[in-house]
Amino acid sequence: MNRIHIVGGGWSGIAAAVRAVQAGLAVHLYDMAPQLGGRARSVVHLGQSLDNGQHVLVGACQQTLALMQTLGLEPTDLLTRIPLRLAVPAGPQANWMAHSHPIRQFWGLITDPDWNWTERWQWSRTLAALRWSQPHRWAHQSVEDWLGRFATGSVHHWLGVLCVCVMNLPPHLASASVFLKVLQSALGQPGGSDVLVPRVGLSQLLPQAAHAWLERHGAVVHLHHRVAELGALLPTGPVVLAASAAESARLAAPHAPEWAHAMQALSHSAIATVYTQWDDTPPRLSDPLVFLPPHHDQPAQVIIDLGAIGHTHHATGCWAWVMSHAQGSREVITQGVLAQAQHQWAKQPRVLGTLMEKRATVNCTPDTQRPGFAVAPGLWACGDAVDGDFPSTLEGAIASGQACIQAVLADG
Numbered sequence: 001m002n003r004i005h006i007v008g009g010g011w012s013g014i015a016a017a018v019r020a021v022q023a024g025l026a027v028h029l030y031d032m033a034p035q036l037g038g039r040a041r042s043v044v045h046l047g048q049s050l051d052n053g054q055h056v057l058v059g060a061c062q063q064t065l066a067l068m069q070t071l072g073l074e075p076t077d078l079l080t081r082i083p084l085r086l087a088v089p090a091g092p093q094a095n096w097m098a099h100s101h102p103i104r105q106f107w108g109l110i111t112d113p114d115w116n117w118t119e120r121w122q123w124s125r126t127l128a129a130l131r132w133s134q135p136h137r138w139a140h141q142s143v144e145d146w147l148g149r150f151a152t153g154s155v156h157h158w159l160g161v162l163c164v165c166v167m168n169l170p171p172h173l174a175s176a177s178v179f180l181k182v183l184q185s186a187l188g189q190p191g192g193s194d195v196l197v198p199r200v201g202l203s204q205l206l207p208q209a210a211h212a213w214l215e216r217h218g219a220v221v222h223l224h225h226r227v228a229e230l231g232a233l234l235p236t237g238p239v240v241l242a243a244s245a246a247e248s249a250r251l252a253a254p255h256a257p258e259w260a261h262a263m264q265a266l267s268h269s270a271i272a273t274v275y276t277q278w279d280d281t282p283p284r285l286s287d288p289l290v291f292l293p294p295h296h297d298q299p300a301q302v303i304i305d306l307g308a309i310g311h312t313h314h315a316t317g318c319w320a321w322v323m324s325h326a327q328g329s330r331e332v333i334t335q336g337v338l339a340q341a342q343h344q345w346a347k348q349p350r351v352l353g354t355l356m357e358k359r360a361t362v363n364c365t366p367d368t369q370r371p372g373f374a375v376a377p378g379l380w381a382c383g384d385a386v387d388g389d390f391p392s393t394l395e396g397a398i399a400s401g402q403a404c405i406q407a408v409l410a411d412g
Contacts, residue, residue, distance in 0.1 A: 002025065002026055002237065003025065003027075003028065003237035004027055004240065004408070006028070006030070006239075006242055007030050007227050007241050007242060007248075008030070008031060008242035008243030008247070008248070009035075009221070009242075010038020010243075011206065011207075011394055011397040011398055012383040012400045013036075013383075013401060014029075014206065014401065015067060015397065015398040016240050016242055016402065016404055017029045017214055017401075018071070019405040019406070020405050020408075021214060021217045021219055023405065023409055026218070027218075028222065029214065029220070030226075030227050034224055036211050036221070036223075037052075039360060040052065040053070040055050040202050040207075040394060040397075041202050042201035042203040043355070045353040046352075046353055048352065050352070051198075051201055052357060053357050054320040055394055056197050056289075056304070057395065058193060058194060058195055059081070059191035059192045059194035060186045060188075061394065063395060063399050067206070067402075068206060070213075071209040072209065072213065073206070073209050075196070078200050078204070079199065080197045081195075082289050082309075083195075084193040087287035087289065087291065088286065089283070089285055089290050091114075091286045093114045093115075094158070118153070119153060119154055119155070123155050126155045126159070129150040130150070130183055133180050135176075135178075139175075139367070141176045141366055142171060142174060142366050143159075143172075143174040144160075144172040146176040161301060164301055164324045164325055165302060166179065166182055166393075167182075168392065169269060169365070170325060174364065174365065178391050181390070182390065197289065199309055199310055199311050204312075229251065230251055234378050237378075238378050238380060238408050240380045240381065240405070240408065241379070241381040241382075244359065244385075246264070246359075248383070248385070249264045252375050252376070252379065256375045263385060266368070266370065267365075268361060270325070270356055270358045270359070270360055271323065271326055272299075272326035272330070273320050273321065273354070273356075274320070274323075274337040274353075275319070275320055275352040275353050276349035276351055276352060277350045277352055278319070278349045278350075279350055282305075283344070283347075285305055285308070288304065288305045289302065289304050290302070290303050292340060299328075300336070300337055301324055302322040303320070303321055303322075304319065304320045304322065330354045330356055333354060334351055338351070360392065361384065361392030362391070362392050370385060370387040372386065372387045373386060373387075373407045374411075380404055381404065382401045382404035383397060384400065
């Protein structure tokens, strides 16, 4: 095994290509787009550079942060770290969530003036259950099933909000097993629950540096190149499918029809981001990242103040309104955001653009069977549609790409 072909230049394909180069393989990376990045990249929209959806990381994303450093990037220069505080526009809550050590977290909770004693007891009980729950025992149940057993009141509400943001699904649809793995990872290490918001465009955050690094290390990157079929590639070395679920299924179908069918059977959910600009004095937010109280027909769950974090592409007063599990057209979503602004602050910002990724994430529902790495002899796959511990996140994509190459190398 000397040469390897990787089809798809999203974050999982990038991670696979870098790991393959490090292993001494001659890498050919193919992508039909004019740039690497897949669903997490910068685009030009109405003459301005916007991200194709507002992505964030958390402190527990160790594989992504390590990959950035491999590429010569310094994460602290490119990401703003915000402790997870469950902030709402009027003020922060749950400052104690930033502590990973159980004793410090518990002390922060019982001394937090924002919660009464009933709520403190509820949070303590739920956090203890979270730390001791075994994800595999919840493989057939939903997040709502877990919350119904261990969470009440405001605890149930806030963990439901986090579920939608993390899983891109409401609690009654999301897999409890996957959600527990994510929360245990984030809350189980120092700074693991911190939110890391890019201060640069997503393409600058990793894909551009990856492209340059790969070519410097001898990899061949084929852009504007859609692989029509695999017949010409398979005889020359292993092939890794790192494309979208639909594209990977199309390419795999002649070689592994059952695997392709399982990939096609997966369902997906959308994420939308509305970028707005306050031309007058913007409303004051308690944090650069706040959660919005739910209201009927008002879709955004999160606002990120891109101006406040010093984003290089956005001025003061530029906000990203993020809608997980987005429903409706761009026009409906845009009007919903303007209604949210009117309801909250009695005025509306100017809309810079609304970007919607209709197949943003694979739906990790209870009993969802994501296909594995091994597709057929000499044919492999990675990405958020492939079996793994994480939902459709940047960290999940990076972890999948690296793990896939490890499997290829182990196979010899």
